[in-house]
Amino acid sequence: MAEKNLFSWTALISGLVQSGQWIDGFNLFIEMRRAGVHIVDPFILSSIVGASANLAALELGKQIHCLVLSLGYESSLFVSNALVDMYAKCSNILAAKTIFDTMCRRDIVSWTSIIVGMAQHGRANESLSLYDEMISAGLKPNKVTFVGLIYACSHVGLVSKGHLDEAENLLKTMPFKPHEAAWAALLSACKRHGNTEMGV
The missing domain is CATH 1.25.40.10 (Tetratricopeptide repeat domain)
Known part of the structure; x- marks a missing residue:
């Protein structure tokens, strides 16, 4: 593609995550961040949090959670659901419950x-x-x-x-x-x- 925007990156990264290629999804997400693509939609964050959950990679999940907070997407239902699932799968059930309890929807x-x-x-x-x-x-x-x-x-x-x-x-x-x-x-x-x- 001559030009790639957030939605083209999201389509590819989400596709990789959904097909079980979580590490490839993470590598592309890092490449996207290095390319300076602005995250103006939270859907890609829920996908990459899902990759952390499936890898049971708590430290990666925490880093993505920090990114979610810095971008102000903690109120997104999709992202919050992904975070609850990620923390539960990574054996931090207290963090999962804390996020669940603070969800407005x-x-x-x-x-x-x-x-x-x-x-x-x-x-x-x-x-x-x-x-x-x-x-x-x-x-x-x-x-x-x-x-x-x-x-x-x-x-x-x-x-x-x-x-x-x-x-x-x-x-x-x-x-x-x-x-x-x-x-x-x-x-x-x-x-x-x-x-x-x-x-x-």
Whole structure:
């Protein structure tokens, strides 16, 4: 291309990130910054934060977070969602929760990111409480939300049959047909807690 603008860089970098070529995406982002391209739209930041999340590269993620703050895009829903997900995947669940708590607007992605993040870090009760808050806020869970909840039900501290029943009920009341990951999470919980009857 004779001329490249932010949107041409964004298209290529986002494409690389979405196809799993996270390091290549980062290298291009650095090249774009060196070329002096002004970031007048936050979408590219959410893509590069996503690359940090998938690489579990906390220090890179923190640097991009600083850039987000310096450019004034911390109120962007897409960027905030990406930051919550990145910090959760990089094992800094407190930072993820702090960003989530300060968000002025949240969608199903925001809630699912923090619910799944809490569950993956053994904070199952908080994960389930957040689910209740999400429902109270009038949002409908998606498939990823349900898998996170089932994981939470099967995690440490929730070992009673009642909680496994709750996980099974979640699957039965889902507004869509459960997929393999949802059933796998429930079967794993049954195995972990010796409830072969429910697993069958």
